[in-house]
Structures are given as structure tokens and as C-alpha cells.
Amino acid sequence: MRDAFDELKGHKVTVFGLSMDSVEKQKEFFSKHKLPYDLIADTDGKIAKALGVPLRMAGKFMARQAYLFKDGKLVWKDEKGATATQGEDVLKAISSSK
Numbered sequence: 001m002r003d004a005f006d007e008l009k010g011h012k013v014t015v016f017g018l019s020m021d022s023v024e025k026q027k028e029f030f031s032k033h034k035l036p037y038d039l040i041a042d043t044d045g046k047i048a049k050a051l052g053v054p055l056r057m058a059g060k061f062m063a064r065q066a067y068l069f070k071d072g073k074l075v076w077k078d079e080k081g082a083t084a085t086q087g088e089d090v091l092k093a094i095s096s097s098k
Helices: 005-010 023-033 046-051 086-096
Strands: 016-019 038-041 066-070 073-078
Touching (some): 016 023, 066 086, 073 086
Parallel strands (some): 016 038
């Protein structure tokens, strides 16, 4: 998502990262990877549960997924998001939904 961020922004896509890490760990991750988007600390997993994201390793981590909402409705979901291609995958989904 980071590498495709400018193009996603051009399509008026807002990107958020979500993890069960603490705010402190997220700050480190944010700085280390120079992320251009905000991270949300879902330390209790409530947001993940609401989205139906599977938890891994005894509920310590959530599976990597991506969601695309338009006008408040879910229009695309990637349940096997790969960091190397996820930005491209979202851009393809945007193109196909036009």
C-alpha cells in the first residue's frame, strides 16, 4: 500500500493500517517503513472481529487482508493480501468497479 499510495490517493482512496500492536509498536513500525498513511491500534481485536478477520497465533495477530469500501458499502475484499502486490490489487479492483 505504501508504494502505491500516491496512485491510490489520486483515486480518492483513503488507506488505514490496522493491527493488534500497541500504539508504541505501531509508531516504531510507522517510522521504520516510512508509511504515508495512518495506523489503527486494535489491541483488543474488536475491529478485526467486526470485519471478520481471522486471528492467528492464539489471537495475537490478525490475518493480512484488504477491504475497499465505496459510499459506505464493501465492494471488494482481499482475504490473502500480500504486501508486495496489495496496492496493485486494490488499483485493479478500482479499475474493474468503474
